[in-house]
Amino acid sequence: MPKSRIVIVLWQLAILAAVLVIWQWGFDWSKALLPKAYVPKILDPYFVAKPSLIWQSFLRLGCLDDSGGFAACIKGNDNNLWLATLITLKNTWWGFLFGSASGIAAGLILGRSDFLARVFGPYIVAFNSIPRIALVPLVILIFGLGDLSKIATAWLVVFFVVFFNTFEGARAVDRDQIAAARLMGASEFIVLRTVVVPSALAWVFASLLPAVSFALIGVIVGEFIGAERGLGKLIIEAEARANASEMMVAIFIMMFVGILLAVVVRSLQSYLLRWQPQFERSM
């Protein structure tokens, strides 16, 4: 490891340690040292909890403390931390998958057909102007409180992001590359499969990374508004009890879920786009 890399890692660890220390003890210290008016409210554990409390909540929600045993605890709570995480992760994944698959398909079709693009253009622009979150209550009304409404919400958010990028990508395909393929005997379908799709893939992937976080946002918002299970539901329940540390647990788990999904998409991207210079290293 080169020296500069060590320095960077050391700085990162120092910042992490500083944040944790201030979060844990900052409020008590400032209360002891400063006049009451100058004590920063933002450090109040009532609002932001503190690392030790979050850790305890994590152990309790995750059935990892010793009272009563793991299996019984998991059985007794159908929105325990692990099940909630699993549900949220699963719904995010399916919403992302359906959303990006349909976005890619629609983008390729409209991107290659001027006629369809012009017919559907205004509708797509109009529909895209609706803030997606405004549709969530409607989606829940239609699909119920279960998983389906969360997948549908994620789909709504993901579809347009991926659609617009794929559409642009399909239009930006080099005409001479298409002509070259045709001159070598490629049919319309083979041109689509061997030239348009690989060429648009870079554009598609540019949208998949944000799309995966959007899918997670869609699912969580769906869970806020109406759900039986999931991490969003966990947060809403904790809010009702004014329990900041439990909210923090759910937020940290979401962070890990988000990272996990991003890593999966990124590794897929660097394999499929290995012909591009910025992914050369990962070949």
Added chain:
Amino acid sequence: MMAVPGPSPSPSTRLALAREDRHADAARTRIAVQGLTKRFTSTGREFVAVDDVSFEVKQGEFVALLGPSGCGKSTILNMVAGLLPRSGGRILIDDDTVETGRVNRKVGYVFQRDTLFPWRTVEQNIGYGLEIAGIHKAARAGRVASAIDKAGLAGFAQSFPRMLSGGMRQRVALMRTLILEPEILLMDEPFGALDTHTKLEMHKTLLEIWERERQTVLFVTHDLGEAITLASRIILLSARPGRLKEDFEIALLRPRDPVSLRESAEFGRLYSHIWHSLGEEFRRTRVD
């Protein structure tokens, strides 16, 4: 006793026979361009790019279409390839009328611009035409490997195009077309973007292949030296609108070596002879 050689002809005899076959119908017209015209409309104004051009290319001829920039020579080539609709006239390939958008399997095309697929390796680029024709991977491998060898690209089979130099990329593009064994080869300033040294090397490669396989070639260029080096005939076009100006037979001996050829007296004579005619057209472009 040693085994007695059988009656089958040795490889060299067979090659000679193949050449004789090709020479036998050397008089056959492969490409016939008759009264070809192309008009473009740009910003409401119509202009004539190609004006009543007629010529023929016979079996095994290497014809260079030479003219100053903007004289419509690439336009002519694209109409011959069926990439561009024509405004008037006829084009026949082996007595069949060329239709825009319909691909002729006998015809191969090499672009001036780099049209390699950047997401495919050298090997996959060269094998593309065979792959989409449904030829099995195992059957492709041998032909692709020999094409890579022929183009001097050994060791680069697994490289992506962006890792190659401009000259190497154009070799890949050439082999991608030649592997489909086209009888007629259309080339649109394929070496226009290369530096002089690389260009001469590409001439050498192309001459070696052509002198062995004798495809019928229509080669667009604005480089007189290139035209003399490669072609057996040069068709000179006038500045815009493109009209047929002159037709030169290049009766230099083959096989030709692109470097030593340039030092020969005959090359110089041809060069100054055609240069005079071409120069008039270059001056006309500048005055316009």
